[in-house]
Amino acid sequence: MDTKHAAATGAARETAVYTHGHHESVLRSHRWRTAENSAAYLLGELRPGAAVLDVGCGPGTITADLAERVAPGGRVTGVDAAEDVLAQARAHAQQRGLGGAVSFAVADVHALDFPYDSFDVVHAHQVLQHVGDPVRALREMRRVCRPGGVVAARDADYAAMTWYPATPGLDTWLDLYRRVARANGGEPDAGRHLRAWARQAGFTDVTSSATAWCFAAPEETAWWSSLWADRTQSSSYADTAVRGGHATPADLAAAAEAWHTWGTAPDAWFAVLNAEILCRA
Ligand SMILES: C[S@@+](CC[C@H](N)C(=O)[O-])C[C@H]1O[C@@H](n2cnc3c(N)ncnc32)[C@H](O)[C@@H]1O
DSSP, X not given: OOHHHHTTOSOOOOOSOOSSXXXXXXXXXXXXXXXXXXXXXXXXXXXXXXXXXXXXOTTXXXXXXXXXXXXXXXXXXXXXXXXXXXXXXXXXXXXXXXXXXXEEXXXXXXXXXXXXXXXXXXXXXXXXXXXXXXXXXXXHHHHTEEEEEEEEEEEEOGGGOEEESOOHHHHHXXXXXXXXXXXXXXXXXXXXXXXXXXXXXXXXXXXXXXXXXXXXXXXXXXXXXXXXHHHHHHSHHHHHHHHTTSOOHHHHHHHHHHHHHHHTSTTOEEEEEEEEEEEEO
């Protein structure tokens, strides 16, 4: 039996908790994402008529962009472990007049409910860092991708985030975030692992790259700092940080304050390094 078919045996179920949840402060950043600013490495692989699976699609702005890129005749399926966010993704696709080309369903990337070889492109943006078994997830993405198709993933690497000016409270925030994400079963420094995970999942043709998001204009630093300040105090992350004994509400308030301090600093600048893999199935 080849490794692709061997991969499907055995039960698989998610064991990690999605660190961010879908609070408004989280979706504020997810809705900003486009195929251009978040999936540029994949665009050359998209053809009219292609069948695309977008795993962990969240509120679906990238999903909708992918649908426009495979028109006419293409179809995109967005799946996510959380039903509540799919309602928003459906509404977004409808608003953009893409209702016929896009469909959504609840699914766990470790056990996708699709036959072998169902899609030309299988994509996951900022998802593998949150799952309990990213290698299993990539095997499952490979299973549903047709031979010659592409499995694509992009993830940030939290330890590689960098900013100016030095803001000690943000060092504390980053350390806390990485501890909470790991306690939830994820890998916050996923970016540096992607290539290795892909090879462990059985891919032999893997192209690796990296691109950054950079927030430097005053309106960008105001947006980025306020959404992180709000996330730090009001999202599922805040709940798990406190319930897990990693931080007190006062610690989270201090981290939020550090974000505001950084965001209003003259010459504030922040970069998020994102790793990317394009794996030929
Ligand atoms: C950081 S968000 C990214 C959303 C979207 N891809 C984007 O970039 O805007 C991660 C998404 O993955 C989903 N997710 C987490 N674990 C998952 C799993 N095991 N299977 C499918 N989706 C999962 C979460 O519910 C969340 O919507």
